[in-house]
Amino acid sequence: MTVVRKNILVAGANGQLGNELQLLFDHYPGFEFFPADVDVLDLTDQTKTKAFVAKNRIDYIVNCAAYTAVDKAEDEPERCYEINKDAVAYLAEAARGKAKIIHISTDYVFDGTNTIPYKETDQTNPPSVYGKSKKEGEEILFSIHPESIVIRTAWLYSSFGNNFVRTMIRLGNEKTELNVVADQKGTPTCAADLAKAILDIIVHAEENKTFPAGIYHYSNEGETTWYGFAKEIFRLTGINCRINPIATAQYPTKASRPMYSVLDKTKIKQTFRIDIANWEDSLKKCIDKSIKTN
Numbered sequence: 560m561t562v563v564r565k566n567i568l569v570a571g572a573n574g575q576l577g578n579e580l581q582l583l584f585d586h587y588p589g590f591e592f593f594p595a596d597v598d599v600l601d602l603t604d605q606t607k608t609k610a611f612v613a614k615n616r617i618d619y620i621v622n623c624a625a626y627t628a629v630d631k632a633e634d635e636p637e638r639c640y641e642i643n644k645d646a647v648a649y650l651a652e653a654a655r656g657k658a659k660i661i662h663i664s665t666d667y668v669f670d671g672t673n674t675i676p677y678k679e680t681d682q683t684n685p686p687s688v689y690g691k692s693k694k695e696g697e698e699i700l701f702s703i704h705p706e707s708i709v710i711r712t713a714w715l716y717s718s719f720g721n722n723f724v725r726t727m728i729r730l731g732n733e734k735t736e737l738n739v740v741a742d743q744k745g746t747p748t749c750a751a752d753l754a755k756a757i758l759d760i761i762v763h764a765e766e767n768k769t770f771p772a773g774i775y776h777y778s779n780e781g782e783t784t785w786y787g788f789a790k791e792i793f794r795l796t797g798i799n800c801r802i803n804p805i806a807t808a809q810y811p812t813k814a815s816r817p818m819y820s821v822l823d824k825t826k827i828k829q830t831f832r833i834d835i836a837n838w839e840d841s842l843k844k845c846i847d848k849s850i851k852t853n
């Protein structure tokens with residue numbers, strides 16, 4: 560019997576999550592991967608996006624591409640919407656009838672007024688341009704291509720690109736003292752864990768011949784504050800830098816962030832039989848594996 564390999568487009572392949580997905584390709588031999596970032600496939604080019612999906616007979620699209628500069632987005636909303644909403648629509652149109660989409664979204668679609676973990680069915684109310692553009696990206700995706708999965712994640716870090724872990728390690732090595740916000744609660748997410756979960760979802764879909772479309776939440780388990788996160792980073796790396804807990808009001812940013820954005824992961828765990836590691840364990844693994852040595 561000939562086994563037909565499925566083709567997976569990873570859009571935004573040079574970002575944090577895209578790079579972590581690329582590291583896993585060899586572990587998923589049943590698939591042919593097509594990693595593409597803006598230099599290979601600019602998703603804001605509708606014609607090229609359509610042609611790419613058709614020419615390469617793409618079966619699954621993992622969309623990691625996004626405009627992720629949360630504060631800058633307040634000053635250039637058009638560019639942010641172009642990538643986080645319009646490009647998602649082009650991708651959805653290109654995929655309709657051909658490919659299934661796993662699209663990545665964010666905890667910033669919530670306003671942060673909850674006191675218990677956010678479920679997929681909870682009301683969204685993004686307080687920032689970035690959050691609004693991502694929410695509208697989710698909506699336009701489902702309106703054009705309902706056979707899609709949206710995974711909302713949070714506080715993503717990896718050994719690639721700009722993220723809180725790398726910034727703290729850099730600043731901790733440069734300074735003797737740092738102020739870190741201690742009143743915003745959430746859960747750090749190791750991008751390598753999310754990348755594996757995404758590919759396991761595709762394997763699950765292939766094995767079960769089902770693609771349960773809808774919104775899912777994924778982060779690591781547990782919760783902390785940016786202050787707690789920074790303390791753990793310094794403990795694990797042995798960086799000797801004093802951290803002072805401060806309030807959000809003492810660290811004004813252009814875009815406002817949700818004060819609470821812990822995600823409820825029950826649905827993704829039950830649907831796809833996924834185990835999720837605690838954030839401290841994943842942070843230790845990530846730091847031991849790569850961040851320390853980069």
Ligand SMILES: NC(=O)c1ccc[n+]([C@@H]2O[C@H](COP(=O)([O-])OP(=O)(O)OC[C@H]3O[C@@H](n4cnc5c(N)ncnc54)[C@H](OP(=O)(O)O)[C@@H]3O)[C@@H](O)[C@H]2O)c1
Binds near residue numbers: 666711
């Ligand atoms: N980072 C977080 O803390 C966080 C939290 C929650 C959710 N998320 C979501 O998780 C996903 C992955 O985030 P990430 O941190 O991996 O993002 P990232 O590191 O910023 O990567 C995004 C990638 O998309 C590329 N891109 C931008 N415009 C594009 C276009 N027009 N066509 C093709 N590619 C384009 C970027 O290229 P350039 O660098 O050249 O622009 C970049 O390589 C995103 O959907 C994000 O919204 C992230």
